Amino acid sequence: MHEMSVAQNIIDIVIQYLPEDHAAGVKIVNLKIGKMSGIVPDSLEFSFRVIAADTPGLVDANLHMQFVPLIIRCKECKAESTLDEPFFVCPECGSVNVDTLSGTELQITEIELEDPPQEES
Amino acid sequence: MSVITIERKVLEKNDQIAQKNRDDFSSNKVFTINVVSSPGSGKTSILEKTIGHLKGKLNISVIEGDVQTDNDARRISALGVPAVQIVTHGGCHLEARLVRDAMENVDLAGIQLLVIENVGNLVCPSNYDLGEAHKVVVVSTTEGDDKPVKYPNMFRNSSVLIINKIDLLPYLNCNIDQLEKNALQINPSLKVFRTSCTTGEGIDEWCAWLESQVLK
Numbered sequence: 001m002h003e004m005s006v007a008q009n010i011i012d013i014v015i016q017y018l019p020e021d022h023a024a025g026v027k028i029v030n031l032k033i034g035k036m037s038g039i040v041p042d043s044l045e046f047s048f049r050v051i052a053a054d055t056p057g058l059v060d061a062n063l064h065m066q067f068v069p070l071i072i073r074c075k076e077c078k079a080e081s082t083l084d085e086p087f088f089v090c091p092e093c094g095s096v097n098v099d100t101l102s103g104t105e106l107q108i109t110e111i112e113l114e115d116p117p118q119e120e121s
Numbered sequence: 122m123s124v125i126t127i128e129r130k131v132l133e134k135n136d137q138i139a140q141k142n143r144d145d146f147s148s149n150k151v152f153t154i155n156v157v158s159s160p161g162s163g164k165t166s167i168l169e170k171t172i173g174h175l176k177g178k179l180n181i182s183v184i185e186g187d188v189q190t191d192n193d194a195r196r197i198s199a200l201g202v203p204a205v206q207i208v209t210h211g212g213c214h215l216e217a218r219l220v221r222d223a224m225e226n227v228d229l230a231g232i233q234l235l236v237i238e239n240v241g242n243l244v245c246p247s248n249y250d251l252g253e254a255h256k257v258v259v260v261s262t263t264e265g266d267d268k269p270v271k272y273p274n275m276f277r278n279s280s281v282l283i284i285n286k287i288d289l290l291p292y293l294n295c296n297i298d299q300l301e302k303n304a305l306q307i308n309p310s311l312k313v314f315r316t317s318c319t320t321g322e323g324i325d326e327w328c329a330w331l332e333s334q335v336l337k
Contacts, residue, residue, distance in 0.1 A: 002249075005245075006131055009135075012134070017125050024123075036273070036274055037248070038248050086307055087307060096306075106248070107131060108129050108130075108131060112123070112125075113122065115122055
């Protein structure tokens with residue numbers, strides 16, 4: 001259960017992008033989560049909500065998680081394959097000499113800010 | 122609505138501190154291992170045996186991570202090796218910052234080998250670089266041969282696998298060859314040792330490898 005620590009790290013990064021005048025809060029935080037990132041999405045969402053609720057500018061923020069499959073490239077036969085299980089063996093030729101192309105991500109990609117309130121003219 | 126593209130790793134702060142730790146280890150010529158496992162696999166017992174074998178040859182220090190108590194640091198100190206205890210008070214893993222704080226009490230200039238014994242947990246410690254040269258994952262035969270399949274990240278991110286408690290194999294329904302095969306499927310580059318802290322089997326091989334890495 002390190003999702004609380006991960007959520008705190010996300011919030012520490014996101015608050016650096018809040019407008020200085022606090023005119024707009026964060027609406028959505030977009031994350032990339034690899035299949036091999038070791039993250040339990042429900043736990044992360046729960047932890048994020050708990051911390052965000054007490055963080056000015058993030059009270060209404062939601063996490064959007066984009067899940068990234070585990071993809072390897074074989075160094076022998078050059079085939080690229082998506083793996084359902086984390087066995088790092090090329091399904092095409094059986095070689096274990098493979099590179100991981102994706103699936104370990106734990107990354108913030110974008111944040112979306114609320115529109116600042118319109119000033120009355 | 123305005124969108125800000127940031128593309129930043131969530132654990133970048135930990136990675137930055139880990140890199141500082143790594144630089145300090147490197148400039149002091151200290152070889153560091155991060156020992157990880159589930160609770161009760163025998164990390165501290167392996168460490169006691171390792172210290173017994175290498176104490177006369179290498180200057181060693183230990184950083185112990187536990188959720189509560191300084192029992193493990195006291196076990197190590199009893200062998201005449203300096204040990205610093207980190208108590209996480211519920212935290213399920215060590216982070217680079219905690220190790221960096223503990224390093225203030227480690228004489229880096231005077232040692233060649235630093236062992237960080239992580240909190241017993243096969244999930245979370247795999248995500249946190251501490252600045253070590255290698256993660257060493259310990260799995261004991263009593264845990265069953267499917268441990269690597271259940272916790273692939275830890276086995277993928279480690280360089281060494283120690284299969285401990287091999288003296289108990291006659292009494293257990295654990296196929297050690299299958300265990301090793303499962304681990305190698307996840308990480309074919311794992312260096313594997315089979316040990317028993319009760320009979321001492323395999324400890325020589327493990328210590329010889331470790332010593333060769335330190336003196337490299």
